[in-house]
Amino acid sequence: MHCVRDFLMQSGLARVDAQVLLQHALGVSRSWLIAHDTDPLSTDQVRLIEACFQRRKAGEPVAYIVGEREFMGHVFKVSPDVLIPRPDTEVLVEAAIHALQGIQSDRKAFLDLGTGSGAIAVSVALACPEAKVVATDASPAALRVAQENAARLGARVEFYAGNWYHALLGSQQFDVIVSNPPYIASNDSHMVEGDLRFEPRQALTDETDGLQAIRHIVQDAHRWLKPGGTLWLEHGWDQAAAVRALLEQSDFNRVESRKDLAQIERISGGHL
Template identity: 55%
Template sequence: MNTLRTMSRDSKLPRLEMQMLWRHVLQVPRSWLIAHDTDPLANTAIVRFRELEARRLAGEPMAYIVGYREFMEYEFLVSPAVLIPRPETELLVETGLDYLKGKRSPRVLDLGTGSGAVAVSIALRCPGATVVATDLSSAALEVARTNARLLGAQVDFLQGGWYDALAGRKDFDLIVSNPPYIAAADSHLKEGDLRFEPVTALTDGSDGLSALRVIIEGAAGRLLAGGALFVEHGWDQSQDVRQLLQSTGFKRVASAPDLAGIDRVTGGIYN
């Protein structure tokens, strides 16, 4: 008789990943797995688990297999059309929200929204804000719109490359972005989860700074006086990003470290 207990002995997955897959297959909470680990399993459930197990053992990200990832305490749907939201990107949201404190009806722009995690999280945490989000990918925008609808967030999604999607819209209080910043020659693109994620969301196809240059240089024409720009970047790019901001006229330029102590978000105020 196949039970969760006997199946766990045969699985090559780490225990937590195995539990995540069983919760997904059976649509039950973790507590149910513990209380029913000796119950017989239906053959259809076993077949489905084995299919998902094989995908995970082949290296496919767990988020794509189960179809969601938690971010800022919200559950976001994800697909191979979008980058998987990561904990370090929560720093970008938190930094933006800190800047918005005390502002009435601020206007916020999220460039390259992907799953919508950043834009939707800001809209939910700052309900008085008007949030606009852009992305070049129609498939990504479909995921983002679904997330906004399911989570009850008001976000205006526009398709197009960076500022080109805005059709003249400007006067934003805050611009945020987590653009592709991995250099095209970086070997990490061929490792781990990155192998399965959309390459255009990971690398600019160049030195890792070209998208950041476009965003920083174009921000001046879109921000109100005293508006802020914050961008996420690579572990070794903070100095380059600070220089780009300063050379474009931004003041109070500073970087913020992630939980690992690595400068991950850099921004400034445009006067």
């Protein structure tokens, strides 16, 4: 007879992965797993657990198997149509929130380009409910996920379909613009390793040198940023100097990079 302890000891998976998948398959909390680790499991429960474990052993990300990922203290729905939110990106959200909170205006406006799951836009909207929050994405499937996350978490976000700024209408301008664009070079070996094999390719790489989307966002930002506005971009571990140079070439001032939890320069930004 199988029990939770058997699966934890014999799964062949990292213990944290096995625990999360067990919680998902059984619909229980972590504390329940600990308290009931020797309870017998039904045939249907065993079958469901084994199916989840096999998907993980095949390399599928845990977040896609369970359909959600925590980010900035909120639980977001995820699917293979969107990137999995990562702790690295929290520094981008924190920079945006700090910039918005420093603005003395009752008409603050924030733009998230390429929103994916909506994790960035929704997190900012929840932290700064007084701000107008706009998010764009070229993928209709991604926008559906983002809209569901905003509705479920009670965040007020306006979503528009289209590629980068092309999704926007009229003459609106923003105090803060951020993006976590595709920044992996097309020939980077990481594209065929780990979780990246399962994530949407168009959200990972620009199919060139990894800086094409960033160049476009920086070069066109002047039209969409208010005077004194701020632009922050997430980028790869070795791209900070290149992104700072792009910002300076486009006449941004107070250009800087900030480090993520791993002490890697993860975002760069500047002000008009």
